[in-house]
Amino acid sequence: MTSTRAPLPVRDDLVELEGYHSPQVAADVRLNTNESPYPPPDAWREAFLEELATVPFHRYPDRRAWALRKALAELHGFRPEQVFVANGSNEVLQALCLAYGGPGRRVAVFEPTYALHSHIARLTGTGVAEGERRADFTLDLGDVARIAGEAEPAVTFLCSPNNPTGTVDAAGVLAEVLHLAPGLVVVDEAYGQFAPRSALSDVNDGANLVVTRTFSKTWSMAALRLGYCVAPDDVVVALERVALPYHVDVASQIAGRLAVQYRGEMEARVRTLVSERERMTSALRDLSVDTWTSGANFVLIRPRDRDGTEVWKGLLAHSVLVRDCSSWPRLSGCLRVTVGTPNENDAFLAALREVLA
């Protein structure tokens, strides 16, 4: 016998909100989710598995994740009290919204930017004030000032390099935003190591500044969910208050602590990807596509006389999968291409030449 039941209504404010999905389609060359094309070093894998074998799995992990926080603090020249770790940097963003957002409060975002900033804010019942970037996708300080005055955001999200445009905020922009924003300023640096500058050195107990980072991209560890932020001590305490007990499991804690011992290998992967990004960008200049300067491991392109989705389909017919942003607001006709291995990038460029021919 089958019993039928009517689904119960979810929270009213969720009805309008679609879940976040990154469409996955089978393809040989996968340049759609900005992961690293390279696995972490073999030595890391061996050390990780070896330590995992000694874990008392019947016990909860270290709730404070202290050894991991110490390792991250050392990596960046901070104290462990200034580091909050979580299940991917998306959980850091969620904790920030839970602690500083919520009903009656607002976050500010400057579109087009990472969709999860506004999405996570809404999931936590926080209002979203949408500012606009300039046509070249750089931050418009006039609009930052407008939003700061109109919405008095509790949290202002920046993203540098910005996903999906690759834009790196100019030197001096952050100081201006910190001056204008009434609440916390969060710089999402998921792609920070690919960029020429970082906001990390501006974090201190006297500034309302938080910088988030992830192990998903430069550290080649997307399968393990690990992200963190560096922030003033009181912000870290607030984030600990809203995090679930033992939210970072023992495997992620070990993985992250060991990963930073292979910083040199990470930086070598980053150098390879940056030089491939530059090679791709210059090859794209000879094709009939608009491109934007990127400080990340991806490039945004807009085919000039062709429909974006048609080009996306054409690439997929060559088994090359990129991200179709062409129907996203303010990104009409655009595709985002992750930088892969040299062979993958060659496959993409060859496919694109044929599709555009």
Ligand SMILES: *Cc1c(COP(=O)(O)O)cnc(C)c1O
């Ligand atoms: C990929 C990405 C993240 C990473 O999220 P994780 O939860 O750490 O995997 C965060 N911010 C931006 C802008 C990203 O592109």
